[in-house]
Amino acid sequence: MVSRRTTLRSAGLLLGGAGCLGGGPDADRVRWRKGISGGLALDGDDLFVLDYLTLHALSSADGERRWAIEYDDDDFERRLCLRSDIVADDRYVYLPGCDGLRALRRSDGERAWFVGSALRTGIGHAGGRVYANADDLLAIDAETGAVDWRVAVGGDRLASPAATEDGVVFVNRVDGVVAAFDADGEHRWTHRTDVETRSPTIRDGTVYVATSPDPGRAGRLLALDLADGAVRWAVDTPSPKRGTRPVADGDAVYLGCTGRDSGRLVSCSRTDGAERWTFADDNSTVYEPAVAGDRVYAGSNDDTLYALSRDGDLLWRVEMDSTVGSVAVDADRVYASSNERLVGVERD
Structure with missing residues (x-):
């Protein structure tokens, strides 16, 4: 099916900045908001954001x-068809949906x-x-969109796959089947x-998979x-947040978790899984973090x-002023998407 769409150019068009950020001790770090x-x-220097049925391409420098x-x-055929876990490379932006992949x-x-x-899934x-x-x-x-191969994997509730140059790993979330091709x-x-098993992450010949037995x-x-x-290795953690995956960087792997009393961001050793530290938020969920340099950045449903x-x-x-569920980072800024707006924040 050919999608009906409208292309909106930047000339003469402004993205609104309705509402305001809370005060807080570090609000002056915010460089722009949309x-x-x-x-x-x-x-x-491109930032792509899927806001319901609109895909925006923004300048990361000023939004x-x-x-x-x-x-x-x-x-x-149904609402909420497009999926927010988009991917970009040097040619295309890949937009998954209930009708196919664009x-x-x-x-x-x-x-x-x-x-x-x-x-x-994504x-x-x-x-x-x-x-x-x-x-x-x-x-x-x-490059072309040609399907090189397909294999039957079964299951309705699958997690987003992880890929390397020489293969791919997928997960059936409910049954906990992790398979590599x-x-x-x-x-x-x-x-x-x-x-119950979350999406995998591959780093340096290791597949990291977070599970939630309870x-x-x-x-x-x-x-x-x-x-x-x-x-x-396998180690006990708090319950990993659905829709997120582990983030492996340097000698640590980081995991955003949910709990009854507070959310947790957990750092474990990539060597043996030993817990290095745990950070607790002021509500019940810490989402998938982003790691760069000597910093770890994460959003939470305590609106922070x-x-x-x-x-x-x-x-x-x-x-x-609302849940911060998605975070990305580059050399200059952290980009955080809440339920209300997107902000560019000074990194260091």
């Missing part, structure tokens, strides 16, 4: 809009190709391919957690060998963006 919100994809593509509810030119938002298989991207969970696991040529689609291994109360973080699926050292010390906080 009245949009949604999942973030940051690549180079000015480069272009926007607006879809209509009538384009889809590749949009990052220069102007025009559609380059479309794969019409209903996607159930996508993985590596090695010149996009990997997507539809009725099958699809390996799609990132080679670049040609050959099955490599399967590991079963038998509990959602909202208890979790477990696993490190699996990418070559054969063998368990390198936090900056911590790699040792877990709180460095600063910016109070916002």
Whole structure:
């Protein structure tokens, strides 16, 4: 189906900044704000944000809009069809949805190709391919949109896949089936957690998978060998937040968690999983963090963006007026998307 859409150019158009940020001790760090919100994809000096049915391309320096593509509810069989976990590379922005996968030119938002298989989750991207969970696991040529291969994986509630140059790992969230495939689609291994499992992360030959044997109360973080699926280590954690994945950087892996009394951001050693520190928020959830340099940045449903050292010390906080669910970072700024707005914040 060809989507009906409108291209909105930046000339003469302003993104609103309705509402205001809370005071807080570090509010002066905010460099710009826009009245949009949604999942973030940051690549180079471009920031892409999906706000319901509109994909915005912004300048990361000042938040000015480069272009926007607006879809209509009538384009889809059901509301809330487009997914906020978008991905960008040097050519395209990949926008998953219930009707298929769109590749949009990052220069102007025009559609380059479309794969019409209903996607159930977000996508993985590596090695010149996009990997997507539809009725099958699809390996799609990132330049042309041709489906290189597909394999049946089963299950309705799948997590977003993780990919490397030579393969892909996917998870069936409810059944806890973690499976790896080679670049040609050959099955490599399967590991079963038998509990609710989040999206995987791959780093330096290790697959990090967060599980929740008792959602909202208890979790477990696993490190699996990418070559054969063998368990390198497994440690108990708070319950990992649904829709997030572990973040591995340097010698640590970080996990945003949820709980009855407070949310937690947990740092574990990548060597053996030993807990290094835990940071608690003022509500019930810390979301997937972003890591850069010697800083860790995370949003929370206590309406706050936090900056911590790699040792877990709180460095600063910016109070916002709604849940901060998505964070990205570059050399100069942290970009935080709340339920109300997007802000660019001075990093250090």
